[in-house]
Amino acid sequence: MNDEVGGNQSRARFQALCQSLRPDLLRFAFWLSRDRALAEDVVQESMLRAWKARDSLLDETAAKPWLLTIIRREYARTFERKRFPTVDVDDLVAKEEPMLAAAEEQNINDVRAALMKLPDEYREPLVLQVLMGYSTAEIARELELSGPAVLTRLCRARQLLRAACGEDLSLDPQE
Amino acid sequence: MMDHTQYRSAIMADPHDPDADLRAHREACAECRAFTEQLLRFEARLERALLVDIPTRQSCCRSRARVRRHLGGGWRWPPACCWRW
Numbered sequence: 001m002n003d004e005v006g007g008n009q010s011r012a013r014f015q016a017l018c019q020s021l022r023p024d025l026l027r028f029a030f031w032l033s034r035d036r037a038l039a040e041d042v043v044q045e046s047m048l049r050a051w052k053a054r055d056s057l058l059d060e061t062a063a064k065p066w067l068l069t070i071i072r073r074e075y076a077r078t079f080e081r082k083r084f085p086t087v088d089v090d091d092l093v094a095k096e097e098p099m100l101a102a103a104e105e106q107n108i109n110d111v112r113a114a115l116m117k118l119p120d121e122y123r124e125p126l127v128l129q130v131l132m133g134y135s136t137a138e139i140a141r142e143l144e145l146s147g148p149a150v151l152t153r154l155c156r157a158r159q160l161l162r163a164a165c166g167e168d169l170s171l172d173p174q175e
Numbered sequence: 176m177m178d179h180t181q182y183r184s185a186i187m188a189d190p191h192d193p194d195a196d197l198r199a200h201r202e203a204c205a206e207c208r209a210f211t212e213q214l215l216r217f218e219a220r221l222e223r224a225l226l227v228d229i230p231t232r233q234s235c236c237r238s239r240a241r242v243r244r245h246l247g248g249g250w251r252w253p254p255a256c257c258w259r260w
Contacts, residue, residue, distance in 0.1 A: 023229050030227055111224035129189070130218075131225045136189065151188040158187045162217055171210040173183040
């Protein structure tokens with residue numbers, strides 16, 4: 001009886017925790033995959049994996065990075081399981097238009113279109129930093145990169161994005 | 176003393192970096208201050224761009240079958256359509 005009550009409480013707490021983090025997790029998965037349906041599948045599978053591995057989460061305050069790591073691994077697994085057809089990035093932008101079109105201002109949509117075209121190695125650390133609030137050290141740990149490599153990628157990511165959005169690059173550091 | 180290239184490379188990697196050397200350079204250099212302001216305006220756009228809208232409910236229940244398969248007859252994880260995002 002007590003076990004059942006404890007189990008119910010544990011489930012409820014875990015569910016509430018995941019639910020509170022879900023928008024962030026889904027946004028992260030979306031920018032990882034650039035595909036809403038795939039992002040939903042990845043998050044759903046990740047939640048199941050997280051539930052099964054919940055005993056390994058010793059500190060609930062570390063739930064977000066723990067879940068983000070599970071999502072990154074689950075996303076990688078989807079590529080191991082099946083080979084996705086190569087698609088044109090412009091088609092991808094058009095396909096995701098309903099999700100992207102929510103921005104009222106054109107300049108926000110310009111940034112989103114540029115983000116969709118940004119290579120993975122630049123987009124992922126940028127999303128971790130700007131959307132998830134990761135420090136350089138945390139990104140380095142998550143992506144298994146050195147600190148300087150992360151800084152270089154973040155700098156390059158912003159350069160590419162700003163160039164794609166027609167920003168004035170005259171004051172940018174020269175390579 | 177940090178030069179312009181070092182400052183701009185560092186600030187492009189993290190526009191909100193509170194590092195004291197970066198702040199000192201920014202306060203001493205009008206051009207790098209202007210660059211930072213330009214970069215922070217773009218950063219605000221970037222932050223908003225990343226916050227894509229999340230639908231409140233999903234019409235698709237295709238995950239439901241998979242969830243049931245995973246969990247058998249026991250507790251079921253609510254399918255995506257039942258989540259409050």
